[in-house]
Amino acid sequence: MYLKKTLFAALCGLICCANVLAQNKITISGYITDRKSAETIIGATVYDSETQHGTATNVFGFYSITLNAGKHNLTYSYVGCQPQTVSFDAKRDTVINVELSANVELEEVTVTAKSRESGIESTKMGSIDVPVKLIEHTPSLLGETDVLRTIQLTPGVQQGVGGASTLYVRGGNGDENLVLLDGAPVYKIDHLFGFFSVFTPEAVKKVTFYKTSFPARYNGRTSSVIDVRTKDGDMNDYHGSASIGLLTSRINLEGPIVKGKTSFSLSGRTTYISALTKPFMKDYKIGYWFYDVNLKLNHKFSDNDRLYFALYNGLDKMKGEETIPDYSTHYIETEWNWDDRFEPKSAPVADYYCSKLRWSNFIPSLRWNHVFSQKLFANTTISFNHYKMLVSSVDETEWHYEDLGAQTYSSQRYDSEIKDYGAIVDFDYLPSPEHTVKFGANYTWHDFVPETTNSKFKNTDEEEQADTTTYHNGKAVKASEVSVYADDDWQIGPQLNVGIGLSYTLFALKEKEYHSIQPRLSVKYSPLSYLSFKAAYSRMSQCVHLLTSSPIALPTDLWVPITNEIEPETADQYSVGVYSTVLPGWEFSVEAYYKEFNNVLEYKDGMSFMGFSGSWTDLVAAGQGWSKGIELMVQKTEGDLTGMLSYTLSKSDRQFSRSSGVNDGRRFPFSYDRRHNFNIVANYRLNDHIDIDASWTFYSGARATLTNAKQDIVYPADPAISSDYSIHYNEYCDRYSGYSDDYFEVRTDNPFYTSTVEYVPERNNYLLPCTHLLCVGANFHKQKKRCERIFNLSLYNAYNAMNPSLVFFDNYDDNGYHLEKPRLRKVTILPIIPSFTLTYKF
Amino acid sequence: MKTLIYTISAAAIVLCGACQNDIDADFSDMSGVLSINAFLYTEHDTNFVYVSETALNNPQPVNNATVEMRVNGTLVETVDKVTPTIKRKVYRYGENPAETKNTPAHNGAYRLTTRFSEGDVVRIDVYSNGRHAWAEETAPRKIQNPKADFKLANHPTNQYIELTEITFADFTINLPDISPENDYYRISAFADYGYRQTVWADYGYYYASENTDSICEALRQKGMEVVPVEFTDDDGNEEVVVYCLYKNEDNYWSSAVGINYEYGNDPILSEGEMTKSLTEDGDTDILISDIKNKHKVFTDHFFNNSAAEIQISVGQPFGNVFYPETLYVGGGLERLSDEYLKMSGHTYNMKIRLSLESISENQFYYLKALNVVESENYEDMAMLSGAMKIPSNVNGGSGNICITTNTVLEFTVFDNYDCPRIIDHNSLVYY
Structure with missing residues (x-):
């Protein structure tokens, strides 16, 4: 409580002081929009050449700049x-709404804009604006342009298993990235086991991608923030696009509902994988389907008030079905004999099995933008986030033996669910050109039901007597999360900017509260105008974790909140960097970072999450992690040839206490501790009709836990679970059938039973081979009467590099014969894959 | 279901990829690492330490090691020879119990004879060929005044014959937590049982249409039971066939046989996971995970600083040995009359001993890891995630020194009890 009061007083003081200082000044504010669509522009810059002060529009396209009264050229x-450029002689506060026209001559693809949020002009470090143009021009798997894949090409980001869209940022885990869709966190960010992201381009x-200087309004994850904003919809004209690809089709429509006042944007994507694979399915049928729908409605009440409604709904659905109609003959004719007298004497005559797997995100949100004054902009959001996963199966079997008959029916259902009810209020306060203050508060009510199980079993005997049993199990965890924050981007002088931020988070469980203060600097x-030096420190904390045991994103991975035993994870990051635009059209940057993780989670030795999370806290241990690296980035932002080149040298490892049961307390490399990473992305505009895109990626090897040695283990004194069980059993059988020796039961007076298992001396002990990948694509544009046609041809893994997605020991040779010495094999999931996409823009 | 997902994932990777190549297995030499393993029991006169070394294929026992035992920092015992002989008990039919004899020792087994108590710090050092490995553990405290009771109940099963029931001893165990700290437990069950079965076996048959009585009498004098059956042959003549049965009595006695009991939906042993039935066969029994708590370890999370009420069901050891369905009458008779079925007798004694064990933390995680390694889809999981490192508390080597402090409760389940005929004999078919 004391802390809250202190923070509130500090904010009020800051606002009052700034007002006093700004008595003789005037404020220019307004929205910057696209002239054609009236869509607000995020990150557009406003610059006063006389005072050399500038600002940028916020995520709603609003700007505010306070200047001395008089003549100005903005x-x-x-x-x-x-x-x-707008010239004026302002004597009082003025609203100037500006419409910018697209520059047809400059349609190059760039990675960053010279905004206040990223690049050389920004006080922030490690933040990158990823324009949609770049996303659309990054060659991708199966022609599916993807936000996350584009981010994977930036320095400091690893992609995990080849082809997957999981991000491992600066040594962090895959669950340490806060992915926001119009401000609401998205829990499940991928389709098709991680190979497509949920974002429809x-x-x-x-x-905007942040990995170092996190604005104070972001918290909840320790490694990165990906802030995705969707289109508001064209206020003036109707237009859209439709694409047909190898696996999916997409459509996008936008336009005015009331011209100049209300607009909509609707986009959708669906797949037809099932239809393509159906001819290859025989006995066991597997169907897979996913879709995404984005809807946004935008109403402009006045220059001071706007209302937005956004909805995202995405669903993945997989169904497996098997019917075995009649194999009774085989079983019934089998003669009963003494040796298998314990085997079932009845036989299934019909068996139907069906399993379903589905997961979905449903995220509606309502936003209200209000301009309180020319210096104070407010955004109020209420949102609901519903993530749901369902696994269900039905097994129906009919049994017959001679005159007896019966049916068994079992259905099982396994749900995981998260409901977040959120309310956010964000203020942008711009008291003077030197200060850009952002503050606000955020409340989220989390309703986690990590697992619910329901099952029903029904046996019907030959007399039609039904015996039904049902089970239900499930436990909800509810938590409140409250955050308050304040952030000031302070221009101390023409050459010096300081960004100061502070965020306070309270995560309250039923029995315990966790407080965390996260400073950002x-x-x-x-x-020089073309040279900046930057340094940053940030602390982030994380109160939810994703339980997974597989490098592949399975829908059964569970999000769970921290508990009374597991404290929030925190990460402290220190970075320095140099940025330069010494050559026109080029941007250079070098960043070095050092990151410390506390309470980072790992599974204890021998533990694995493969199903029920009942006591998941027993399975994991909290420890420390370290990550450090140097990232170089060169971008060419102008001309027919544009692109990006990046190199990362990094090291990341973990250590847990000896008693925690992780790697015997020894330090070990992180799974995605790849020492070198080199990326090139190039986009070349050949002419008005053809442009060519290419990307080449090189990763040095990741880490895996492998062994070729074995060790003896012992079992406790319990023969029922030891290998000797079979000896007892067989001897018993021999005796019973009259062929035993004179004794059959032998027991030592303190027995132990040995077995052999793999001997793994250390985690992540094996360095995998390196990965390199070339993807190329070409877009052929043709202007038709009413639309533009774009035909995209792309080649994923163009020279068919056999990259190691997984490695494993195989005990058998290619002919199926057992090998004396197992061979180590690598699996390449994604070899060369050509694809096409046909798009019409109208 | 989880199995299905893993299988699909693994299959998808292999099939979609369809691109597998050999790569160099460039490993440092991981063989020759000293491996020491033991399950030590407090207040036991004899404990064994098993010493071996890792190898590429077949780990070998180490017979030239020196094993030192320290209790609370004091060296109490040094053993430098493999145990020469191990005392074994041998049980013969009809004897209760039988003789004891010495048999060859287990290679790599070193016998320790120093008793230690709960709370003692036990350290085991092993030296061999310049290698030194050691582990130190504190003997867990004893469970104070655990209680248990049982009742016999029939549970449905599909283990042997569909839609039938078998008898279990359902135990309710009251287990007080040892301390407010994290404590770790295990429950194991053992049985001592004797069994006598009288079986009427088919000896043969005689046509005895004319002198039925004298043939029957002669056979009876030989100790056989006879069953004269009248029938009419194809020519319309009335005939009599005398079926002969001889009585065969079997005695069976066994002791301290571990029983793999069931924990059904007990929230403590299942960690809240739900199971369908009390049997272990069939994929549908376990709802989500195929990892079963095979080694029956658990923590005090659900009953910290209070007492747990645990439900387990103990069935017959080695399957269905007491089941009268196993009556064997040989070939020849198509069907025995109820009268002769009643002539077969089943009598048995059964004692169940529950070992309520307080175990060390490393033992808990070691056995929990074995639950994973022995699960059905471990290989699929290892392919996706890599090999699993087995927990170890050994410094300078591998393995586990585990200490158990147990309390044994004994129950007489049957005492010369006639086997209940659970199955309807009319539904059985005899050949």
């Missing part, structure tokens, strides 16, 4: 748009 600019307006010093 230049409004945004990448891909023609800059616009057509619906995306802006993606970043400093930018720009001795």
Whole structure:
């Protein structure tokens, strides 16, 4: 309570002081929109050439700049748009709404904009604006342009298993990335076991990726933030696009509902994998389907008030079905004999098995933008986030033996569910050109039901007597999460900027509360207009974890909140960097970082989450992690040839106490501790009709736990679970059938029973071979009467590199013969894959 | 279901990939690492330490090691020879119990004869060929005043014959937690049982249409039971066939046989996971995970600083040995009359001993790891996630030194009890 009061007082004080300082100044504010669609532009810059002060629009396209009264020339600019300069002699606060026109001549693909949020101009470090153009021009798997795959090409990001969209950022785990869709966190971010992300590129307006200087409004994950903003919808004209690809089709429509006042944007994507694979299915039928729907409604009440409604709904559905109609003949004719007298004497005559697996995200949200004054902008959001996973199966068997008959029916259902009810209020306060203050509060009510099981068993005997048993099990965990934050981007002088942020989070479980204070600090010093030096420190904390035992994103991976025993994970990150735009059209950056993780979770030795999470806290241990690295990045942002080149040198490892039961207390490399990572992305505009995209990636080997040695183990004194069980049993049988020796029961007076298992001296002891991958694509544009046709041809893994997705020991040779010495084999999941996409834009 | 998902994932990877190549297995030499393993019991006169070394294929016992035992920092015993002989009890039919004789020792087994008590710090050092491995554990405290009771109940099963029931001894165990700290437990069950079965076996048959009585009498004098059966042959003549049965009595006695009991839906032993039935066969028994708590270990999470009420069901050891369905009458008779079925007798004694064990933390995680390694889809999981490192508390080597402090409760389940005929004999078919 004391802390809350202190924070509130500090914020009020900050606002009052700033007001006093700003008495003789005027404030220019307004929205910057696209002239054609009236869509608000995020991150557009506003620059006063006289005072050399500038600002940028926030995520709702609003800007505010406070200047001395008098004449000014404000230049409004945004990448891909023609800059616009407005000259005026202002004596009082003024609203200037600006419409920027797209610059047809500059349709190059760039990675960053010179905004206040990223790049050389920004005080922040390690943040990258990922334009939709770049996402669309990054060659991808099966022609599916993907937000997360594009981010994987930036330095400091590892992709895990080849082809998967999981992100491992600066030595962090895959569950340490906060993925926000219009401000609401998304729990399950992929389709098809991690190979496609849930973001439909057509619906995306802006993606910002943070990995170092996290704005104070973000918290809840320790490694990165991916803030995805969707399109508001064209206020003036109807238009859209439709794409047909190898596995999916997409459609996007947007336009005005009331011209200039209300607009909509609707996009959807669905797959037809099942239809393609159906001809290859015989006895066992597997169907798979997913879809995404994004809807956004936007109403402009006035220049001061706007209302947004956004809805995302995504679903994956898999169904397996098997029917064995009649194999009774085989069983019934089998003669009963003495040796298998314990075997069932009845036989199934019909068996039907069906299993279903589905998971979905449902995220509606309502936002209200209000301009309280020209210096104070507020965004209020209420949102609901419903993630649900369901596994169900039905098994129906009919049994017959001679005159006897019976049916058994069993159905089982396994659910996992998260419901988040959130309310957020964010303020942008711009008291002077030197200060950009952001503050706000966030409340989320978490309703976790990690697992619910329901099952029903019904036996019907020959007299039609039904015996039905049902079971139910499930436990909900409820938690409140409250955050308050304040963030000031302070321009101390023309060369020095400081970003100061503080976030306080309370995570309250029923029996325990966790408090965390997360300071953020970043400093930018720009001795020259084309050169900046930056340094940053940030602390992040995380109160939810994803339980998984597989490198592949399975829908049965469970999100669970921290508990009374497991404390929040925290990460402290220190970074320094140099940024330069010394060559026109080029951007250079070097960042070095050092990151410390506390309470990072790992499964204890021998533990695995393969199903029930009943006592998951027993399975994991909390320890420490370290990660450090240097990241180089070069971008060419202008001209027909644009692109990005990045190199990362990194090291990441973990250590747990000896008593925690992880790797005997010894330090060990993180699974995705890849020492070198090199990426090139190039986009070349050959002419108005053809552009070519290519990317090449090189990763040095990841880590795996492998062994070729074996050790003896012993079992406790319990013959029923030891190998000797079979000896007792067989001797008993021999005796019973009259062929035994004179004794059959032998027991030592303190027995132990030995067995042999793999001997693994250390975790992640094996360095996998390196990975390298070339993807190329070409877009052929043709302007038709009413639309533009784009035909995309792409080649994933163009030279068919046999990259190791998985490695394992195989005890058999290619002919199925047992090998004396097992061979180590690598599995390449994604060899060369050509694909096409046909898109019509109208 | 989880099995299905893993199988699909593994299959999808292999099939979709369809691109497998050999790569160099460039490993450092992991053989020759000293491995020491033991399950030591407090207040026992004899404990064994098993010493072996890792190898590429077949780990070998180490017979030239020196094993030192320290209790609370004091060296109490040094053993440098493999135990020469191990005392074994041998049970013969009809004897209760039987003789004891010495048999060859287990290679790599070193016998320790120093008793230690709960709370003692026990350290085991092993030296061999310049290698040194050691482990130190504190003997867990004893469970104070555990209680248990049982009742016999029939449970449905599909283990042997569909839609039938078998008898279990359902135990309710009251287990007080040892301390407010984390404590670890295990329950194992053993049985001592004797069994006598009288079986009427088929000896043969005689046509005895004319002198039925004298043939029957002669056979009876030989100790056989006879069953004269009248029938009419194809020519319409009335005939009599005398079926001969001889009586065969079997005695069976066994002691301290471990029983793999069931824990059904007991929340403590199942960690909240739900199971369908009391049997272990069939994929549908376990709802989600195929990892069963085979080694019956658990923590005090559900009853910290209070007492647990645990439900387990103990069935017959070695399957269905007491089941009268096993009556064997040989070939020849198509069907015995109820009268002769009643002539077969089943009498048996059965004692069940529950070992309520307080175990060390490393033993808990070691046995829990074995639950995973012995699960059905472990191989699929290992393919996806890599090999599993077995927990170890041994420094300078591998293995586990586990200490158990147990309390044994003994119950007489049957005492010369006639076997209940659970099955309807009319539904059985005899050949």
